[in-house]
Amino acid sequence: MNLDSLTEQSGEWLRASGPEADIVISCRIRLARNLSSFPFTNRASTHQKAEIEQYLKGRLEKIDFEPRLEYVNLAPLSALDRQLLVERQLISRELANSEGPRGVAFAGSEIISVMVNEEDHVRMQVIRSGFTLDEAWQDADRLDDKLEEKVPYAFNEELGYLTACPTNVGTGMRASVMLHLPALVLTKQIEKVFRALQKINLAVRGLYGEGSRASGDFYQISNQVTLGKSETTIINEIRDVVPNIINYERQARQALTRENHAQVLDRVRRAFGVLKNAAMMTSEETMDLLSSVRLGVNLGLIDDIDIFKVNELFIHTQPAHLQKLLGRQLDSEERNTERARFLRNRLREMDSLN
Amino acid sequence: MHKCERCASPATVHITEVLAEAKFEEHHVCETCYPKYMEDSQTKTGAAITSDAGAELEEALFGQQECPDCGIKFVDFRNSHRLGCSRDYQVFQNELLPLLENIHGETRHCGKTPRRYPQTKLAEAELTQLRQRLKRAVEREDYEEAARLRDQIKTVEDA
Ligand SMILES: [Zn+2]
Ligand SMILES: [Zn+2]
Numbered sequence: 326m327n328l329d330s331l332t333e334q335s336g337e338w339l340r341a342s343g344p345e346a347d348i349v350i351s352c353r354i355r356l357a358r359n360l361s362s363f364p365f366t367n368r369a370s371t372h373q374k375a376e377i378e379q380y381l382k383g384r385l386e387k388i389d390f391e392p393r394l395e396y397v398n399l400a401p402l403s404a405l406d407r408q409l410l411v412e413r414q415l416i417s418r419e420l421a422n423s424e425g426p427r428g429v430a431f432a433g434s435e436i437i438s439v440m441v442n443e444e445d446h447v448r449m450q451v452i453r454s455g456f457t458l459d460e461a462w463q464d465a466d467r468l469d470d471k472l473e474e475k476v477p478y479a480f481n482e483e484l485g486y487l488t489a490c491p492t493n494v495g496t497g498m499r500a501s502v503m504l505h506l507p508a509l510v511l512t513k514q515i516e517k518v519f520r521a522l523q524k525i526n527l528a529v530r531g532l533y534g535e536g537s538r539a540s541g542d543f544y545q546i547s548n549q550v551t552l553g554k555s556e557t558t559i560i561n562e563i564r565d566v567v568p569n570i571i572n573y574e575r576q577a578r579q580a581l582t583r584e585n586h587a588q589v590l591d592r593v594r595r596a597f598g599v600l601k602n603a604a605m606m607t608s609e610e611t612m613d614l615l616s617s618v619r620l621g622v623n624l625g626l627i628d629d630i631d632i633f634k635v636n637e638l639f640i641h642t643q644p645a646h647l648q649k650l651l652g653r654q655l656d657s658e659e660r661n662t663e664r665a666r667f668l669r670n671r672l673r674e675m676d677s678l679n
Numbered sequence: 680m681h682k683c684e685r686c687a688s689p690a691t692v693h694i695t696e697v698l699a700e701a702k703f704e705e706h707h708v709c710e711t712c713y714p715k716y717m718e719d720s721q722t723k724t725g726a727a728i729t730s731d732a733g734a735e736l737e738e739a740l741f742g743q744q745e746c747p748d749c750g751i752k753f754v755d756f757r758n759s760h761r762l763g764c765s766r767d768y769q770v771f772q773n774e775l776l777p778l779l780e781n782i783h784g785e786t787r788h789c790g791k792t793p794r795r796y797p798q799t800k801l802a803e804a805e806l807t808q809l810r811q812r813l814k815r816a817v818e819r820e821d822y823e824e825a826a827r828l829r830d831q832i833k834t835v836e837d838a
Contacts, residue, residue, distance in 0.1 A: 359765060361765060363764075364748070364749045364763055364764040365749075365761065365762060365763060365764055365765075367759065367761045367763070368749045368751065368761075368763035368764060444761070466791070469791075470794075473793050473794065474794075478793055479765035480792070480793055481765075481768065482788070482792075483786075483787055483788060484768055484779075484786075484787075484788050485788030485790060485791075485792075486788075487765040487768055489761045489762055490760060490761055490762070491762070491775060491778060491779055491782060492782055494768070494779065494788075495783065495788045495790060496788070496790040496791060498790070519692075520691075520692070520713070523691050523692045523693060524691055526693075526784075528693050528694075530694075549693055549782075550782075550783045550784060550785070551783065552779060552782075552783035552785055552786065552787070552788060553783050553784065553785020553786065553787055553788070553789060553808065554785070554789065554790065555789055555790040555791070555805055555835075556790045556791055557834075558805075558831065559790075
């Protein structure tokens with residue numbers, strides 16, 4: 326697979342094609358599985374990891390499953406290429422930075438990826454655009470069935486799928502929904518949402534941010550419990566609560582446009598103006614300004630910009646993407662200059678189409 | 680469930696901090712301590728995660744047993760938070776069960792099974808558990824929850 330060509334396209338899950346895509350960026354199902362005949366990855370020797378990889382690679386390439394998965398061996402890749410896969414959410418940061426034989430199989434659409442020798446031998450994930458938890462689960466379930474035909478999983482009746490960390494044992498499933506909640510952040514209601522979710526044992530995490538701060542106003546909601554509930558029950562619990570958050574965000578957006586129209590318009594236009602004109606731009610500032618632009622597009626305050634194009638900018642302005650586009654390593658100051666140049670060009674292109 | 684790391688109340692807020700260099704930290708606090716936690720976490724790094732008082736004693740008693748397959752001891756798990764192989768769930772069963780109860784509130788799987796396992800046994804396990812929850816919901820007069828559980832029971836029974 327030619328990784329360089331990835332920067333010219335985007336994963337399906339960014340397309341904003343699914344239901345409620347103005348607020349729900351994507352849904353993800355992740356399943357953790359292990360081979361019964363090997364120690365867990367952290368305890369496996371390099372030789373064993375190579376055996377695990379060979380074994381799984383062969384089966385992943387041969388399973389009767391559409392879309393076709395292509396295996397990428399991560400060990401010989403440069404740190405930059407691995408980082409690129411992290412930014413596209415095809416692999417975890419942990420897998421990128423670990424050592425030894427390991428890899429990822431994924432389909433060209435980037436909806437499905439299967440990590441090999443992560444914390445568990447197999448970590449498969451499905452990411453879909455919009456509020457599509459059920460569809461994502463169906464894909465993951467189907468892929469899991471196909472792989473299970475060829476691979477004996479570590480499983481016991483009492484505890485379910487056995488994982489390296491007891492926080493994943495049982496279903497081995499983490500279901501998550503990524504939400505863009507700028508209006509709840511602006512109106513300072515986001516903490517209320519946090520507290521309500523944590524009461525029902527769902528985890529909330531700011532995405533892309535350092536520490537507890539979420540840059541770009543992206544939040545990920547996921548289940549904490551994996552044992553003692555079926556996959557459907559876990560998914561239903563999340564699916565039941567997300568519409569409330571969507572409504573809450575919509576109400577906050579309406580209130581903003583009704584009561585603070587001038588301020589919101591000003592914020593959106595300033596963000597757009599800075600993105601189109603700045604000479605240097607950090608990653609964090611980019612996230613925050615793009616978040617305002619994204620809100621502006623969804624409120625109809627900026628005309629004729631495709632929300633998909635805005636989604637794409639969040640990914641394409643990240644460090645590895647910028648460096649791949651320019652074809653060379655950049656230090657952080659150069660990155661800020663190039664990021665600003667990239668944003669100016671892209672946004673002016675979009676603007677001139679109007 | 681977890682205890683709050685700042686006071687003794689049950690923790691209702693579970694936070695995964697994303698630190699620099701892709702390091703993660705788990706935190707568990709109660710609702711009362713949460714605002715203070717958020718305030719502190721703007722400036723701090725490396726807030727200590729408190730361990731149970733009994734941990735040391737427990738390690739002295741059980742920590743020396745070794746998995747015959749992968750060779751880890753329970754104290755290794757305590758330090759790394761990762762088990763060495765799937766057999767460890769049997770070898771360290773006594774130590775792990777209370778931990779699983781803490782994390783998940785349950786200790787029995789009732790989700791998907793690989794085809795080679797009989798589906799029926801698991802449906803039974805889930806039904807037993809759902810019925811217990813229904814009983815508790817009715818006892819505390821939470822009729823909304825009870826109705827929801829009844830629907831779930833029906834779905835499992837019909838499946
Ligand atoms: Zn507390
Ligand atoms: Zn072991």
